[in-house]
Amino acid sequence: VxxxxxxxxxxxxxxxxxxxxxxxxxxxxMGIRKIDAELPVLVPRDPERAHAAKVQTDGGITYHINLVNDLWRLSQVLGVKPLQCT
Structure with missing residues (x-):
C-alpha cells in the first residue's frame, strides 16, 4: 500500500x-476567523498573567452565581455545611 x-x-x-x-x-x-489588528498580539502565558492580575484585583477567585447555587443545593442533598461566600 x-x-x-x-x-x-x-x-x-x-x-x-x-x-x-x-x-x-x-x-x-475549519476556517480561521479574521484577525483584528486592534487587538494585542498574545504570547504563551499572557492570558494566565491577565487572569492572575484579575484575581489579585478582585481579592480572590470570582465564581459564577449558577455554580454557587448548584453547590448550595448539592450541600443540602449531601447534608453538609454549604460554602461560605464573602
Whole structure:
C-alpha cells in the first residue's frame, strides 16, 4: 500500500476496488476567523498573567452565581455545611 501526501490532500489507495481514501484539506479544515489588528498580539502565558492580575484585583477567585447555587443545593442533598461566600 502506498500513501501519498501533500499540503492540499492525503490519499491512501485501497486493495479493494472503491475503498480508496482521499482527504481534501481545502474543504474539510475549519476556517480561521479574521484577525483584528486592534487587538494585542498574545504570547504563551499572557492570558494566565491577565487572569492572575484579575484575581489579585478582585481579592480572590470570582465564581459564577449558577455554580454557587448548584453547590448550595448539592450541600443540602449531601447534608453538609454549604460554602461560605464573602
Amino acid at each position: 502506498a500513501l501519498g501526501t501533500n499540503p492540499i490532500c492525503v490519499a491512501a489507495p485501497s486493495q479493494q476496488e472503491g475503498d480508496d481514501f482521499l482527504l481534501d484539506m481545502a474543504t474539510c479544515v
